[in-house]
Amino acid sequence: xxxxxxxxxxxxxxxxxxxxxxxxxxxxxxxxxxxxxxxxxxxxxxxxxxxxxxxxxxxxxxxxxxxxxxxxxxxxxxxxxxxxxxxxxxxxxxxxxxxxxxxxxxxxxxxxxxxxxxxxxxxxxxxxxxxxxxxxxxxxxxxxxxxxxxxxxxxxxxxxxxxxxxxxxxxxxxxxxxxxxxxxxxxxxxxxxxxxxxxxxxxxxxxxxxxxxxxxxxxxxxxxxxxxxxxxxxxxxxxxxxxxxxxxxxxxxxxxxxxxxxxxxxxxxxxxxxxxxxxxxxxxxxxxxxxxxxxxxxxxxxxxxxxxxxxxxxxxxxxxxxxxxxxxxxxxxxxxxxxxxxxxxxxxxxxxxxxxxxxxxxxxxxxxxxxxxxxxxxxxxxxxxxxxxxxxxxxxxxxxxxxxxxxxxxxxxxxxxxxxxxx
Ligand code: AMP
Ligand code: GLY
Numbered sequence: 001x002x003x004x005x006x007x008x009x010x011x012x013x014x015x016x017x018x019x020x021x022x023x024x025x026x027x028x029x030x031x032x033x034x035x036x037x038x039x040x041x042x043x044x045x046x047x048x049x050x051x052x053x054x055x056x057x058x059x060x061x062x063x064x065x066x067x068x069x070x071x072x073x074x075x076x077x078x079x080x081x082x083x084x085x086x087x088x089x090x091x092x093x094x095x096x097x098x099x100x101x102x103x104x105x106x107x108x109x110x111x112x113x114x115x116x117x118x119x120x121x122x123x124x125x126x127x128x129x130x131x132x133x134x135x136x137x138x139x140x141x142x143x144x145x146x147x148x149x150x151x152x153x154x155x156x157x158x159x160x161x162x163x164x165x166x167x168x169x170x171x172x173x174x175x176x177x178x179x180x181x182x183x184x185x186x187x188x189x190x191x192x193x194x195x196x197x198x199x200x201x202x203x204x205x206x207x208x209x210x211x212x213x214x215x216x217x218x219x220x221x222x223x224x225x226x227x228x229x230x231x232x233x234x235x236x237x238x239x240x241x242x243x244x245x246x247x248x249x250x251x252x253x254x255x256x257x258x259x260x261x262x263x264x265x266x267x268x269x270x271x272x273x274x275x276x277x278x279x280x281x282x283x284x285x286x287x288x289x290x291x292x293x294x295x296x297x298x299x300x301x302x303x304x305x306x307x308x309x310x311x312x313x314x315x316x317x318x319x320x321x322x323x324x325x326x327x328x329x330x331x332x333x334x335x336x337x338x339x340x341x342x343x344x345x346x347x348x349x350x351x352x353x354x355x356x357x358x359x360x361x362x363x364x365x366x367x368x369x370x371x372x373x374x375x376x377x378x379x380x381x382x383x384x385x386x387x388x389x390x391x392x393x394x395x396x397x398x399x400x401x402x403x404x405x406x407x408x409x410x411x412x413x414x415x416x417x418x419x420x421x422x423x
Pocket of ligand 2: 381
């Protein structure tokens with residue numbers, strides 16, 4: 001039976017989801033809200049007030065949409081899946097109670113402790129806490145301090161500077177009432193995306209993001225400047241440890257709840273020198289830009305896969321993965337991440353954005369809009385990713401950078417070392 005699908009979101013991640021979904025043999029119509037210039041080329045962009053669940057449900061009913069795929073975390077924390085599922089519309093993404101795994105770091109820690117998964121030790125500091133005593137106790141340099149709010153990547157400070165640590169702790173307590181001090185985990189980071197339902201889970205090939213703005217992992221944190229998949233740091237042995245020590249215990253725990261986890265769980269990992277993984281963070285959605293390199297690796301009908309997860313039938317879907325490599329590089333506006341300059345034209349996209357596939361390169365538009373005369377305009381910090389999937393990472397990297405070299409945007413910047421840890 002053909003299905004109409006709505007994707008919520010506007011980034012490169014949502015473009016990658018749309019591009020994957022639209023190639024499904026079982027899709028009829030694809031909608032994206034609000035979408036971007038890229039999703040407009042493969043789906044119908046619609047302006048919906050996502051916070052108004054009644055109107056979203058009405059739109060879905062009027063357009064016979066039976067599957068909603070939620071890209072970003074905010075609507076999930078706001079309960080969009082609770083409302084849609086209650087109205088009989090499949091929503092891929094957890095309901096609000098478990099979306100809190102991303103919405104609240106304190107809640108996430110509580111669940112990790114209950115499920116018994118390895119993670120950093122944490123202390124909650126509030127007004128009256130002896131900050132200096134705790135800084136001495138967590139003397140393992142550097143200190144890791146986390147605000148417990150959705151802060152768009154700006155809520156975490158990792159520092160060896162005691163005064164900076166004290167200032168950030170005090171600022172966070174003043175703003176939020178409390179703050180979390182964590183032990184430092186050393187090693188290499190990787191991301192594992194896991195599709196889950198009540199009865200089973202499916203680990204997708206692991207990937208690696210590049211969170212700092214500059215080459216060599218320098219400069220401020222960003223949403224992510226590029227990614228590749230699979231990440232060689234996640235060897236078969238590490239993969240099976242992640243499955244048995246983290247994913248399975250989390251899934252077992254979720255399955256005891258009234259409302260299980262249905263959607264994709266993003267496990268942010270730190271892998272130490274012995275290949276032992278710990279959880280740095282959970283997100284309740286696909287990573288951006290990890291999604292752009294992970295979705296193309298999946299050899300399955302995404303409509304069928306996501307629908308099955310919403311209906312606790314994930315175990316009945318056969319999924320294979322490409323054994324090749326995908327990589328993507330983010331093109332960012334001047335001033336990103338602090339104050340991106342928007343409104344400048346993006347030139348060089350002559351033959352469209354391309355189609356994801358093996359031995360291809362393509363563009364995943366993100367903060368990219370169409371002007372009045374169809375010209376393409378940078379409308380966000382992360383403007384697009386150039387993505388490629390090839391026989392090996394070397395070829396994929398060359399291809400993605402080749403694609404990037406064809407584009408121009410005044411003042412734009414990008415990292416030239418995406419994938420450096422793998423090489
Ligand atoms: P989070 O928002 O929790 O993912 O933190 C943002 C970034 O800070 C992570 O991607 C890590 O690079 C770093 N980080 C967070 N927690 C820790 C930790 N306990 N030890 C080391 N690095 C961390
Ligand atoms: N790329 C990191 C994230 O999506 O949170």
